[in-house]
Amino acid sequence: MNDSRSFNWQxxxxxxxxxxxxxxxxxFNPDLQLYLPPVSQILGTxxxxxxxxxxxxxxxxxxxxxxxxxxxxxxxxxILGAVLGYFxxxxxxxETVIEFLRPMPSVAIIPVAVLLLGIGDSMIVAxxxxxxxxxxxxxxxxxxxxxxxxxxxxxxxxxLSRRRLLWQVVLPAASPYIVTGLxxxxxxxxxxxxxxxxxxxxxxxxxxxxxxxxxxxxxxxYAGIILVAGLGYLLNRLFLLCEERAMKWRHGMIAREAV
Amino acid sequence: MPILEVQNLSKTYRQMGGETTLAIGDISCKVEPGEFxxxxxxxxxxxxxxxxxxxxxIAPSTGKIxxxxxxxxxxxxxxxxxxxxxxxxxxAWRSVLGNVRFGLEARGNHSRESANKxxxxxxxxxxxxxxxxxxxxxxxxxxxxxxxxxALAYEPELLLMDEPFGSLDALTRLELEDTLxxxxxxxxxxxxxxxxxxxxxxxxxxxxxxLSRRPSQIVExxxxxxxxxxxxxxxxxxxxxxxxxxxxxxxxxxxxxx
Ligand SMILES: Nc1ncnc2c1ncn2[C@@H]1O[C@H](COP(=O)(O)OP(=O)(O)OP(=O)(O)O)[C@@H](O)[C@H]1O
Ligand SMILES: [Mg+2]
Numbered sequence: 001m002n003d004s005r006s007f008n009w010q011x012x013x014x015x016x017x018x019x020x021x022x023x024x025x026x027x028f029n030p031d032l033q034l035y036l037p038p039v040s041q042i043l044g045t046x047x048x049x050x051x052x053x054x055x056x057x058x059x060x061x062x063x064x065x066x067x068x069x070x071x072x073x074x075x076x077x078x079i080l081g082a083v084l085g086y087f088x089x090x091x092x093x094x095e096t097v098i099e100f101l102r103p104m105p106s107v108a109i110i111p112v113a114v115l116l117l118g119i120g121d122s123m124i125v126a127x128x129x130x131x132x133x134x135x136x137x138x139x140x141x142x143x144x145x146x147x148x149x150x151x152x153x154x155x156x157x158x159x160l161s162r163r164r165l166l167w168q169v170v171l172p173a174a175s176p177y178i179v180t181g182l183x184x185x186x187x188x189x190x191x192x193x194x195x196x197x198x199x200x201x202x203x204x205x206x207x208x209x210x211x212x213x214x215x216x217x218x219x220x221x222y223a224g225i226i227l228v229a230g231l232g233y234l235l236n237r238l239f240l241l242c243e244e245r246a247m248k249w250r251h252g253m254i255a256r257e258a259v
Numbered sequence: 260m261p262i263l264e265v266q267n268l269s270k271t272y273r274q275m276g277g278e279t280t281l282a283i284g285d286i287s288c289k290v291e292p293g294e295f296x297x298x299x300x301x302x303x304x305x306x307x308x309x310x311x312x313x314x315x316x317i318a319p320s321t322g323k324i325x326x327x328x329x330x331x332x333x334x335x336x337x338x339x340x341x342x343x344x345x346x347x348x349x350x351a352w353r354s355v356l357g358n359v360r361f362g363l364e365a366r367g368n369h370s371r372e373s374a375n376k377x378x379x380x381x382x383x384x385x386x387x388x389x390x391x392x393x394x395x396x397x398x399x400x401x402x403x404x405x406x407x408x409x410a411l412a413y414e415p416e417l418l419l420m421d422e423p424f425g426s427l428d429a430l431t432r433l434e435l436e437d438t439l440x441x442x443x444x445x446x447x448x449x450x451x452x453x454x455x456x457x458x459x460x461x462x463x464x465x466x467x468x469x470l471s472r473r474p475s476q477i478v479e480x481x482x483x484x485x486x487x488x489x490x491x492x493x494x495x496x497x498x499x500x501x502x503x504x505x506x507x508x509x510x511x512x513x514x515x516x517x
Contacts, residue, residue, distance in 0.1 A: 150347035153316050156333075157340045158365035158413060168361075172352045249352045253395045 037219050046223035055208065059227060062193055062205040065121065066235075069128025070189040074182060077133045078171075081140025085174070086166060091141070102138065106131030106188075107195055114200050124196035124204075132189040136181035143177025144170055176250050179243055186239055190232050205231075260328060262417055262449050263290040263313065268322035269474070270308050282308045284474030285322075290451060292416075295443055297452040297460040299507065300470025306453045307343055309475075310419045313451070314340040326417065339413050343421040343453075345406040349394040355381060356390040358405050362412030380408040383438055385431070400427040404435065411442055417449045425455065433491050436463060440489065457507050462494060469510055479510055 019039050026038040049055035084091045110127055117123040147170050155169040171178075197206025209224040244251065270283040282305040290296050298306055311317045313324055315334040324331040326338060339362075342348040350358050359377040363369075368376075381390055384404040386397075394402050403426055410418060424432045440463060443450055454460050460467050461483055469479040481503065485494050494500065 148347050150342055150344050151350070153311075153314075153340075154342065154348040156316060157314050157338070158362065159334060159336055160365060169350070172350065175352070249393050249395075252393060253351055256395055 035218055037222065042219060042222040042226060045219040046226055049220065049223050055205075055224065055227060058203060058205050058208045058224070059231070061203045062197065062228070063231065065124050065128065065193045065197075065204065066189055069125045069193060070132055070185065072125070073129045073132035073185060073189065074136055076129070077136035077181070077185075078140050078178060080133075081137045081178075082144055082166060082171060082174075084137075085141040085144025086170065091145075098137070102134050106134075106192060110196060110199050119200040119202070123200060124193060127196050128189050128192040131192040132185035135184035135188065136178065139177045139181030139184075140174060143174025146177070147173045176247065179247060183236075183239060183243070186235055187232060190228070190235065194228055261289040261325075262292045262327060263288075263451070264323075264325040265289075265309075265313065266323040266325070268309070268312060268319050268324065270305065270312060270317070271320045272308075281474040283312075283319075284471075284476045286470075286475065286477055287322075288468060288477060288480075290417075290449060292449055293447055294465050295440075295450045295452065295463055296466045296468070297454060297464040298468050298470055299454060299457055299460050299511075300475060301472050301511070302455070304470050304473050304475040306470065306475075307421055310340055310421050310451070310453065314338060314419055316340070335417075337416040338419065339410045339415040339417075340419040341406055341410045341421060341423050343425070345403045345423075345426075346394075346399065348406055349402055349409075351393065351395055354391050354393055355386060355397070355405050358394065359408045359412050362409040366413055377408075377412060380412055381405075383442070384408045385434065385438075400431055403427065407435070407439075411446075414446060415448060417451065419451045421453050422455065423452075424459065432459070437491065439463070440487075444488065457504055457511075458495065458500075461500060461503055461507075462489060462491070467507070469507060481507070 022036070023038045023040060026033050026036050046055070084094060106127070109130060110123075113123045113127045113130075117126055151169055151173055152165065155165040160168060193204070194206035194209075197204035198210045201207040205224050205228050209221055209228070212218070212220040212224060265286055265288050268283055268286045269281070272280040272282055274280065286309065298309065300306055308317070312319045313326070313331065315324075315331045315338075326335040329335070350361065353361065356374070356377055359380055360373055363373040363377060378390060381387060384407055386401060386404055386408070389397065389401065394405060397405065403423060407420075407423055410420075424435055427435065436459065439450075442448070452460070452463060464483050467481045467483060468477045469481070470476070471478045483503065485497065485500070
């Protein structure tokens with residue numbers, strides 16, 4: 001894998017080439033241009049939408065919903081996962097429920113959420129929380145259950161209470177698993193916010209994209225799509241940056257094992 | 260009152276297939292406060308099982324373990340076990356300093372001096388300069404020393420050590436034997452030690468128990484009364500030292516090779 005600090009020239013070249021291909025294909029083919037305008041034009045539209053502030057409110061709303069949903073899900077899932085991973089009895093109680101709910105496509109609960117919470121912020125956030133919960137939950141349970149026996153025994157011989165054992169030994173040992181779950185959930189959260197806004201929103205980037213498509217304004221629609229894509233990309237980069245800091249020990253350990 | 264009393268301990272493991280392994284047959288022994296005692300026995304005879312039971316980490320099948328006059332039913336306070344699998348017992352997310360400080364924190368000592376105390380222990384076990392390294396950046400022998408320093412930081416009244424010097428080179432080993440003896444004399448800790456190295460057991464201990472093959476029993480108890488503080492050269496050069504060593508070899512050979 002590439003070191004995240006070294007710039008991936010090849011990768012960016014391929015990306016640039018694809019954009020160029022898009023640009024040319026659209027410019028020299030008027031039929032195509034109708035539903036796929038050239039990138040340069042879309043970027044121009046995006047710039048205009050940002051300057052006019054029209055799209056900024058939608059972006060802010062989407063971003064806020066994302067943050068609320070993602071962080072709420074992370075906190076709930078880590079706590080729940082720690083409890084379920086730690087206490088065998090609790091796990092056996094809920095195992096079946098989890099195995100049934102987890103494979104269900106999360107978007108399927110949007111109608112239920114609309115029914116219960118109506119249309120708006122709380123419904124979108126609730127659906128996001130629900131969907132982003134699973135990867136973190138499953139990974140936390142796994143990580144906690146796979147904690148090295150000797151580590152737990154070490155904590156016990158040093159007289160740690162169950163609670164301190166969980167905080168000082170089990171959760172740190174499980175943190176690589178938890179981080180993996182958090183990373184998967186990051187993109188899921190954004191998917192669900194956008195989908196929620198498309199299905200039942202009156203604001204936000206998801207709503208904006210669909211609304212522009214319906215009013216045959218494909219330039220604006222693409223601008224919205226690019227903004228969501230950029231948001232996803234930036235969030236992922238930010239996540240990796242934080243992860244690299246927080247999990248320094250883990251990266252060093254893996255690098256050593258690979259030698 | 261003995262600090263540790265083991266009464267007719269036995270341990271049978273039940274494998275997943277339903278078969279059983281009788282690891283410990285019948286062991287009884289007493290350790291007085293401040294003593295340094297060792298168990299010597301062939302591989303697989305149940306030494307780790309014995310220490311884990313004393314540490315309250317596994318339940319014996321029959322018999323009783325009494326630490327400080329109380330029957331053991333979970334990890335007793337003031338007792339630390341240094342694991343044979345030391346590499347699995349270190350916290351990979353903590354630096355060497357962090358690992359050693361854990362021993363102090365577990366005692367409730369979060370003060371600033373605790374860092375200084377941890378540093379001096381790290382120096383004592385010969386890891387000065389590695390305070391900010393992570394365990395996985397160290398060699399096996401160095402990791403083992405971190406585990407020992409962490410245990411000493413806790414200042415346990417009873418310290419159980421499961422082949423702690425097994426992965427060290429001969430020189431470091433001699434050095435750490437002396438460090439351990441010095442700390443033992445200073446802190447007044449009681450130490451229960453396991454080793455494969457007969458001479459190491461003689462050099463360190465007040466008493467040695469020889470264990471038989473599985474299912475293990477104590478086949479002999481030897482009192483070692485060389486003057487303390489001991490010295491790697493003069494103590495080991497005593498005529499009686501060789502005599503004891505040879506006796507143990509013969510005894511173990513008649514039991515079956517270690
Ligand atoms: N968890 C377990 N389940 C089943 N059998 C076990 C388990 N742990 C140990 N045993 C068995 O019990 C016996 C004693 O094991 P133990 O680890 O106590 O020996 P030991 O004296 O410490 O050996 P060594 O000197 O090699 O460390 C062995 O035969 C081993 O196979
Ligand atoms: Mg062992």
